[in-house]
Amino acid sequence: MRCALLLASSLQIGAYLLGSTPITSGAAVSSARDGRKGPSPAMDAAATEKKPLPPKITWDSHTYVDEVPDSLVREDDLGGNMDMRRRFEANCRRAQNEICKAIEELDGSQFQQDVWTREGGGGGISRVLKEGNVFKAGCSLSVVYGSMPQEALASATSRGADRAKGYAPGERVPFFACGLSSVMHPRNPMAPTMHFNYRYFETEGGVWWFGGGSDLTPSYLFEEDVKHFHGTYKAVCDKHDPEYYAKFKKWADEYFYIKHRGETRGLGGIFFDDQNDRDADTIFAFSKECLDSIVPAYVPLVAKHKDDVYTEKQKQWQQMRRGRYVEFNLVYDRGTVFGLKTGGRIESILMSLPETARWEYNHKPEEGSPEADIMDAFKNPRDWC
Amino acid sequence: MRCALLLASSLQIGAYLLGSTPITSGAAVSSARDGRKGPSPAMDAAATEKKPLPPKITWDSHTYVDEVPDSLVREDDLGGNMDMRRRFEANCRRAQNEICKAIEELDGSQFQQDVWTREGGGGGISRVLKEGNVFKAGCSLSVVYGSMPQEALASATSRGADRAKGYAPGERVPFFACGLSSVMHPRNPMAPTMHFNYRYFETEGGVWWFGGGSDLTPSYLFEEDVKHFHGTYKAVCDKHDPEYYAKFKKWADEYFYIKHRGETRGLGGIFFDDQNDRDADTIFAFSKECLDSIVPAYVPLVAKHKDDVYTEKQKQWQQMRRGRYVEFNLVYDRGTVFGLKTGGRIESILMSLPETARWEYNHKPEEGSPEADIMDAFKNPRDWC
Numbered sequence: 208m209r210c211a212l213l214l215a216s217s218l219q220i221g222a223y224l225l226g227s228t229p230i231t232s233g234a235a236v237s238s239a240r241d242g243r244k245g246p247s248p249a250m251d252a253a254a255t256e257k258k259p260l261p262p263k264i265t266w267d268s269h270t271y272v273d274e275v276p277d278s279l280v281r282e283d284d285l286g287g288n289m290d291m292r293r294r295f296e297a298n299c300r301r302a303q304n305e306i307c308k309a310i311e312e313l314d315g316s317q318f319q320q321d322v323w324t325r326e327g328g329g330g331g332i333s334r335v336l337k338e339g340n341v342f343k344a345g346c347s348l349s350v351v352y353g354s355m356p357q358e359a360l361a362s363a364t365s366r367g368a369d370r371a372k373g374y375a376p377g378e379r380v381p382f383f384a385c386g387l388s389s390v391m392h393p394r395n396p397m398a399p400t401m402h403f404n405y406r407y408f409e410t411e412g413g414v415w416w417f418g419g420g421s422d423l424t425p426s427y428l429f430e431e432d433v434k435h436f437h438g439t440y441k442a443v444c445d446k447h448d449p450e451y452y453a454k455f456k457k458w459a460d461e462y463f464y465i466k467h468r469g470e471t472r473g474l475g476g477i478f479f480d481d482q483n484d485r486d487a488d489t490i491f492a493f494s495k496e497c498l499d500s501i502v503p504a505y506v507p508l509v510a511k512h513k514d515d516v517y518t519e520k521q522k523q524w525q526q527m528r529r530g531r532y533v534e535f536n537l538v539y540d541r542g543t544v545f546g547l548k549t550g551g552r553i554e555s556i557l558m559s560l561p562e563t564a565r566w567e568y569n570h571k572p573e574e575g576s577p578e579a580d581i582m583d584a585f586k587n588p589r590d591w592c
Numbered sequence: 593m594r595c596a597l598l599l600a601s602s603l604q605i606g607a608y609l610l611g612s613t614p615i616t617s618g619a620a621v622s623s624a625r626d627g628r629k630g631p632s633p634a635m636d637a638a639a640t641e642k643k644p645l646p647p648k649i650t651w652d653s654h655t656y657v658d659e660v661p662d663s664l665v666r667e668d669d670l671g672g673n674m675d676m677r678r679r680f681e682a683n684c685r686r687a688q689n690e691i692c693k694a695i696e697e698l699d700g701s702q703f704q705q706d707v708w709t710r711e712g713g714g715g716g717i718s719r720v721l722k723e724g725n726v727f728k729a730g731c732s733l734s735v736v737y738g739s740m741p742q743e744a745l746a747s748a749t750s751r752g753a754d755r756a757k758g759y760a761p762g763e764r765v766p767f768f769a770c771g772l773s774s775v776m777h778p779r780n781p782m783a784p785t786m787h788f789n790y791r792y793f794e795t796e797g798g799v800w801w802f803g804g805g806s807d808l809t810p811s812y813l814f815e816e817d818v819k820h821f822h823g824t825y826k827a828v829c830d831k832h833d834p835e836y837y838a839k840f841k842k843w844a845d846e847y848f849y850i851k852h853r854g855e856t857r858g859l860g861g862i863f864f865d866d867q868n869d870r871d872a873d874t875i876f877a878f879s880k881e882c883l884d885s886i887v888p889a890y891v892p893l894v895a896k897h898k899d900d901v902y903t904e905k906q907k908q909w910q911q912m913r914r915g916r917y918v919e920f921n922l923v924y925d926r927g928t929v930f931g932l933k934t935g936g937r938i939e940s941i942l943m944s945l946p947e948t949a950r951w952e953y954n955h956k957p958e959e960g961s962p963e964a965d966i967m968d969a970f971k972n973p974r975d976w977c
Contacts, residue, residue: 321954335953345953467932467941526948533949534942537922538932547852547923554954556852557919562952563911564918566945568720568730569706 269323269552279350280385281328287383287409291487295407299348299387300332302498307334307346309502310391313510314339318346323552328352333555341398341513345558346389354379374412381411387498390559391505396525397515399425399432400473400532401505402559405494417490418480419497421504422459424473424532426525428581432508433474437591439504440477440497447493455479460588465535470585472535524578526565533564654708654937664735665770666713672768672794676872680792684733684772685717687883692719692731694887695776698895699724703731708937713737718940726783726898730943731774739764759797766796772883775944776890781910782900784810784817785858785917786890787944790879802875803865804882806889807844809858809917811910813966817893818859822976824889825862825882832878840864845973850920855970857920909963911950918949
């Protein structure tokens with residue numbers, strides 16, 4: 208068993224889960240290929256000059272603030288690709304506003320906002336729709352200055368040795384991370400849950416990468432809905448690289464897998480990490496377009512089903528699938544587990560959990576039922592487009 | 593971070609979680625002190641003769657059987673303390689019958705039973721009350737023949753070096769484990785949840801130990817109930833060792849701690865592991881008396897509160913506390929995590945989860961309310977007797 212498995216490679220909603228992604232990600236800035244635009248000179252300089260470690264993060268390190276700062280990226284942090292840090296944060300904040308607005312319009316009620324900063328820099332903007340008419344939903348921005356063991360960086364991939372340039376074994380390597388993360392749980396069992404997160408990382412030592420993904424978790428299978436969601440993301444992928452969709456669709460099927468159940472959490476979508484094989488601007492453009500596709504990929508599906516009639520039995524099935532969502536997030540999601548164990552803001556991390564969930568001993572859907580139909584798709588991931 | 597943290601030291605309900613306990617437990621048979629009764633000669637012999645490893649356990653390794661075998665302990669396994677293996681199993685099965693009978697009488701409905709055996713020996717008897725009038729409850733016997741890495745044994749404690757006698761680094765060490773485990777979740781929010789498990793371990797190489805505990809998880813605080821539960825176990829402890837209660841009460845407070853919340857799962861009870869500092873018969877007698885005290889310690893509390901009137905708000909508070917129960921079991925309980933990751937019978941492992949649970953963003957009990965009162969006891973464990 209590798210301890211690294213516990214470390215996060217997915218930014219679960221909000222918080223400092225971000226801290227974990229490097230484990231499966233990373234490539235040295237200096238490996239930027241093909242003469243495409245490389246890192247800024249400031250970032251290369253940072254690779255050789257060590258900064259003091261950020262203070263130890265604990266669950267009490269968050270300070271709530273009434274006013275939203277213009278940026279949560281530190282002004283005084285001259286190393287790194289400052290331009291990308293600021294642009295990534297600005298884009299997350301714009302997307303957060305747009306997505307929340309679309310959800311509020313559908314729901315008829317408002318997100319509640321909590322803003323906090325952290326000692327040592329960074330902070331977050333959490334938005335939660337607690338008692339919505341249509342949803343229990345959360346959408347959270349995080350900016351994190353943290354540190355992680357050099358080994359966690361160096362041992363993760365073949366390129367990993369470059370990740371912690373100038374750091375000795377045992378030394379912790381400072382990192383910067385920014386991400387937007389969200390889970391939307393509709394109340395109606397015919398309307399699917401959706402999760403996304405998009406994130407950008409830099410480590411001291413000159414390593415950067417992008418990660419992210421959007422995935423759909425219905426309780427009942429409406430093929431045209433799943434095709435619409437996957438199709439929207441396939442179109443985005445295809446614009447950027449003809450190999451992206453197949454690769455990132457498979458990655459989602461593998462990542463959102465509840466091993467002890469032998470089934471996926473939902474019907475997938477796309478998932479990627481460790482992206483730095485082309486220049487940062489190019490990957491940023493892809494990441495941005497993925498974020499911009501949340502509303503058109505998802506909102507119509509909920510609009511269509513939010514008022515569907517359903518039985519008590521169907522509601523219970525949804526609740527059992529939400530139990531599986533809880534199992535995945537608490538047992539496997541590397542972001543959640545890492546966040547819980549390393550001092551993220553708990554309420555932001557666990558915003559991803561549904562409002563209610565159910566467990567029934569040894570429940571088996573009736574053969575030929577709609578529940579058995581979607582269960583088959585959870586057990587045997589299908590191609591949707 | 594130590595990988596060993598992931599390995600179980602607690603037998604969560606049913607299944608092969610048992611496999612984990614050695615991590616925090618163990619002392620060589622040969623270290624039995626003070627001339628008290630030591631291991632059987634057969635067990636010493638086993639220490640020097642390696643047996644083939646049990647087959648790899650997977651989630652599909654369980655075979656359901658219609659008839660309950662007289663014993664799940666292997667007949668042909670001549671090494672080890674066969675007498676204790678058989679007595680421990682027999683006692684668990686007797687206790688399972690008695691406890692389930694008392695719960696059925698209170699509930700007015702019957703446990704459903706699933707019996708399974710496993711390739712390589714062992715198996716289990718799971719009993720579940722799915723749709724009880726008073727409870728959702730489970731009570732599960734497991735007999736396990738498994739194996740674990742030598743390092744997991746050897747690195748765990750100062751005595752650990754003796755645990756895997758004759759095994760080289762990297763080698764997996766076969767073990768035997770037997771335990772009875774249970775969680776009872778009453779429907780009424782005024783009636784407390786209760787969990788117990790009592791287990792006995794032996795490893796190839798001549799190491800054995802006992803572990804176990806009983807703990808109470810109310811949603812509302814009735815001091816006299818908590819005093820009755822703790823008092824019952826204090827009386828049992830005091831009969832066997834004047835230091836047991838204080839030590840095992842503290843162990844429970846520390847073990848059932850939800851670190852990311854800064855609160856305990858419930859109001860504790862007793863928890864112990866790694867017990868082999870006196871002869872096996874003596875510890876068995878203590879373990880037996882703990883099991884025999886489940887009914888008198890717990891059943892009167894549910895009888896008293898099962899028909900209490902309650903509000904919707906109180907039911908929701910209970911559901912939120914059950915959300916915390918889920919968080920503890922899926923994130924921290926070493927038995928559950930180990931079982932999920934190593935191929936236990938899923939439905940038996942997750943029998944410990946409540947039927948339903950709830951999460952509310954940033955919920956804070958009103959100051960001076962009964963919810964705030966018990967929350968204080970979760971944040972600052974109290975002495976009850």
